[in-house]
Amino acid sequence: MSTQTVMLIDANKLFREGLSRLLLDVSFQVTAEFASVDEAIGEPAVQADLVLVDPGEDATALTRIGPLRQQRPDTPLVILTGSLDARRLTQALEAGISGYLMKDMSADALAQSLRLVMMGEKVFPTHLAELLLSGQVQPQPATEITALRKGLSQRETQILRCLIDGDSNKIIASSLGITEATVKVHLKSLLRKINAVNRTQAAIWAMNNGLGQAEVTQAANSDGPATIGVATA
Structure with missing residues (x-):
């Protein structure tokens, strides 16, 4: 299995070091590290197969994801964060991310999720369906x-x-x-x-995408947890 290069963006240096070692065991090599999205945007020449970023808890943090995505339109961008917030998730979806993952997932689930992203899949948390059905995440x-x-x-x-x-x-x-x-x-x-x-x-x-919004107030599915191309922790 070929090794995929990763640009890792996270304010916590210790977390970056730990995740870098973990990813190396599953064929992902962190070749560039930044403490913030702005730092990464300031280095457009740095290349990577995948961008993995925690935008932080700042209310305006996710507004920088759009410019980063535009700077690297052909590179999958995955949010790896500690909280699932409907507003932040909506912002991330609008920015065109390839995945929104939680830091409390298992290492195996993270590795599998990233592999799916590299295969062109969109990967989101199992909680997404609940947010969609509750109306907290607005359709496009x-x-x-x-x-x-x-x-x-x-x-x-x-x-x-x-x-x-x-x-x-x-x-x-x-x-x-x-x-x-x-x-x-x-x-x-x-x-x-x-x-x-x-x-x-x-x-x-x-x-x-808005189908059935007027007709449906609650829904369920027969295929188990509602995920998009991800094995949950």
Whole structure:
């Protein structure tokens, strides 16, 4: 397995040193360290395969993530922080991050999550679904929703709404008046279009992009914890 280089941004030097040693054991090598996002922005020539950052607890800290992301548009950026706050999570999502991870996760889960990010996955905490369903994390603007939905048929959109409700293929087929085989065909197509690998990811995608907001007040899913490409601690 090839080693991926990491730019690590965290105010705590001891934490940086410890994480650097841990990551080296799982094929990630920290090649650049910074105490703040501003320091990293000030060194645009520094290259890395992945940016791992704790923006800190400052209320304005996450506003610097956008410029850092713009400076490195082709480099996955993952937030690794000690708290899951709806407002901060929304800011991070708007900045186009590839993942939002918690510092209390296990080393194995962190390693697996980072590997998924390097494969192009979006990785977020299991708490994300709860935040989405409670309305604490707001869906994206209508213009972005329209762009993201491009290519989805009316039937696929209906199935996405059913997934938000946690409906099984049998229930979806009954409610839409189609066969279970047809549901499977539509499900396979919509998963491909929105780059989701399972119905859980599809349901979270739908919630995060405004589908079913008027129709649904609470939802569940049949695939276990709602995660996007991550093995939890």
